[in-house]
Amino acid sequence: MLIFMIGNLVAGFSRTIIQLIVFRGVAGAGGGGIISMAQIVISDVVSLRERGKYQGIIGGTVALGFAIGPVIGGALSQKASWRWCFWIDIPVSFVAMCVVIFMLPLKPVQGNVRSKLLAVDYIGAILTLAGCTLVILPLIWGGVTFPWKSAVVLAPLLSGFLVIVIFCLWEWKLAQLPIVPMYIFKHLTVTGVYITMFINGYAFYSSLYYLPLFFQVGLGYSPLRGGIFLIPLLVSQMVSSWTAGVLVSRTGRYRTIIYTGFAVWAIASGCLSTINVHSSKVVLVIFMLLAGVGAGLTLQTTTVAAQASVSRQDMSVVTAFRNFVRLLGGTLTLAISSTLINNSLTTSMKDLSLPEPIISKVIADPSSITSPSSIGIPASSAAYILNHGFTKGFRLVFILNAALAAVATVASVFMIKHKELTRGDEEALRKANVRENIAEKSESQAVPHDDDAEMGLRDPNSSPK
Numbered sequence: 001m002l003i004f005m006i007g008n009l010v011a012g013f014s015r016t017i018i019q020l021i022v023f024r025g026v027a028g029a030g031g032g033g034i035i036s037m038a039q040i041v042i043s044d045v046v047s048l049r050e051r052g053k054y055q056g057i058i059g060g061t062v063a064l065g066f067a068i069g070p071v072i073g074g075a076l077s078q079k080a081s082w083r084w085c086f087w088i089d090i091p092v093s094f095v096a097m098c099v100v101i102f103m104l105p106l107k108p109v110q111g112n113v114r115s116k117l118l119a120v121d122y123i124g125a126i127l128t129l130a131g132c133t134l135v136i137l138p139l140i141w142g143g144v145t146f147p148w149k150s151a152v153v154l155a156p157l158l159s160g161f162l163v164i165v166i167f168c169l170w171e172w173k174l175a176q177l178p179i180v181p182m183y184i185f186k187h188l189t190v191t192g193v194y195i196t197m198f199i200n201g202y203a204f205y206s207s208l209y210y211l212p213l214f215f216q217v218g219l220g221y222s223p224l225r226g227g228i229f230l231i232p233l234l235v236s237q238m239v240s241s242w243t244a245g246v247l248v249s250r251t252g253r254y255r256t257i258i259y260t261g262f263a264v265w266a267i268a269s270g271c272l273s274t275i276n277v278h279s280s281k282v283v284l285v286i287f288m289l290l291a292g293v294g295a296g297l298t299l300q301t302t303t304v305a306a307q308a309s310v311s312r313q314d315m316s317v318v319t320a321f322r323n324f325v326r327l328l329g330g331t332l333t334l335a336i337s338s339t340l341i342n343n344s345l346t347t348s349m350k351d352l353s354l355p356e357p358i359i360s361k362v363i364a365d366p367s368s369i370t371s372p373s374s375i376g377i378p379a380s381s382a383a384y385i386l387n388h389g390f391t392k393g394f395r396l397v398f399i400l401n402a403a404l405a406a407v408a409t410v411a412s413v414f415m416i417k418h419k420e421l422t423r424g425d426e427e428a429l430r431k432a433n434v435r436e437n438i439a440e441k442s443e444s445q446a447v448p449h450d451d452d453a454e455m456g457l458r459d460p461n462s463s464p465k
Contacts, residue, residue: 027089033320074227206398
C-alpha cells in the first residue's frame, strides 16, 4: 500500500506521458496485491462455508469504489486538475494503511526473511511482464498506427507468444517457487475459473471504460455526467455481489449462481450492442442494470469455487492468479476494444476522404466530433462518423463481450464442479491455532516481570535472568 501511495504521489507530478506511464506502473505494482491479500486474509480467518459472504462484501466494496471513482475523477478533472485524480488516493490509502497496521493481527512467519526473498520467482515475474507487454502493444498498434501485416506489429506479437511459452516451461520445470505452479491446472474447476475470470475482466473493464466514452461521444455528456450515468451498472453489481455471497454462505451452492450470472451478462451485452444515440435512456439503464447483475454474480463466487477445489496450501497462489487473469482480461480488452473502435472510425473517415491530420485528431480524441467546427468538418460529416464509425465500433465491442460471456456460461456449466464447502483440515487447523494460543499464553505467564518481586511473586533472593 505504501508503494501504491508513492506511485500516485509522483504520478500527479508527471510532466510527460512517459513519466505518467512509469509512475502509474509503480502505483499498479503496489496496488496489484491489495485485493489479492484481502481475499487471502479472509481465506485464512474465515471458514470456507462463510467465505462467500465476506468475499461478496469485498466485491460490493470494489463495486462501490468503481461507482464513486469516475464521479469524483470527472469532478476533479473539470473543476480542479487531473493531477488530483492521483493525489486524492493518498489520504484514503493512508487511512487504510493505518487500519491494516493497527487492526489486522500480525502473526510472525517462521523462517529467514532473506532466504524467502531469494526464493521469489523473479525470472517468472520478468517473463510475465515481457510477454504481456509484447502481446498488448501490437494489439493497440494494429490497423491504427501500423498495418496488421507490418513487421512492427507481427514481430512483437509473435515474440510475446514465444515468451509466454518460455514462461510456462520455466514455471513447469525450473522455478524453485513458481508464480504459477502448473499442477493447479490439473483441477478442472480451477481451469474453468481462470477461463471465466479472464472473460469477466474482459467484459467488465470494457463496459467500465467504453460506456462512459459512449455517453461523452454519442450523447454529448461531460466526463462528470458520464461517470454519474454509469452508476446503475456498478450499484447493481455491488448489490448482486453481496447477495451472491450471502446465498453461497447459506446454501453452500455456487455453480448455479456463476453460470446464471454469465448467461444474464451475455444477454445484457447483446442488448448493449444495439444501443445508439437515439436509444431511450430508460432502456439503456435497464441494460446496464442487467450487466451489473451478471458481473456481480460472477465476481466473488468464482473465488470460492477455486479455493474449494484446492488444498489450503495452494489457496493463496490460486487466488492471486485468479485476480491476475481477470486483470489480464481487463488489460487486453482496452487494447482490443480500442483497436475495434479506432479501425471503425478510420474506415468511416476514409469513406469521406478526410485528410490524415483530421483522422489523427479524431482517433486521439473521439469526443471532438461533438464539436465539428473545432476540427474543421461539417456537421453532416460528424454525424456520419458518429453513426458509421464510433457507434459501429462500439457495437462490435459489445457483440464480442456477449460472445465471450456465452463462452463463459458454457465453460462454467461443464468445467466448474460443485465441492462441499467443508474441509477436513479446517477443524485440525482450528485446534492447532487453539493449542498455539494456549502455548503462547503459557509462555507469557512463565516469564517473570520486573515488578514480580514487588508483588511478592518472585523470590527476592533469586537473581533476575
